[in-house]
Amino acid sequence: MYRDNSLMPKETVRLAALGTLIDRGPTRYADLAAEIRHFTSRIVGPSLDLMGTSLEMLRYEGMIAAIDGEGMEDNALLAVTDDGRNTFGSLMAATVRTPSADPLNKLVITLKLRFLHLLPADQQIDQIESLVARHESELARLADLASHHDTDHGHISAWLHQDMAQMREAIRWFTSLRDGL
Secondary structure, eight states, rough: OOOTOOOHHEEEHHHHHHHHHHHHHHEHHHHHHHHHHHHHHOOOSOOHHHHHHHHHHHHHHTSEEEEEESSSSGTTTEEEEEEEHHHHHHHHHHBOOSTTTTTTHHHHHHHHHHGGGGSOOHHHHHHHHHHHHHHHHHHHHHHHHHHHTTTTTTSSHHHHHHHHHHHHHHHHHHHHHHHHH
């Protein structure tokens, strides 16, 4: 993790792999690799940082185990281990960096929402409240910037107000999600 307790690209892929196995149960090596590649590339686009993480490394570190076969060479059936479940919990608890426009941050938020249901209710609420606080902080940052550029010529003010409207909508959505738990 980075110093601010946010996820690095390889940890984001770990979250995707562990969450998928916890959510779906044992999965064939090739199917898990294809799922992770498909999901991450649709959010971030092609990225060597994200494609460089190996499922073999997760096996070596004891986070996943082959329950039928050996690994990549025979398309083993993979399952998450207790260590993997613990790591999943730590990865889900990681903070999300600002600004939200960063593709990696968008992937982290998307993964958190994809696997949020796997956490106990109190941890789900904590994660949602963290996302609300993060969006509120970003809204304040954008509002400060907009206040300095409201009289500028050009389109900066309209663009910033459009971004702020999206932040407000995200805050409303997350608050509604939290209140529904």
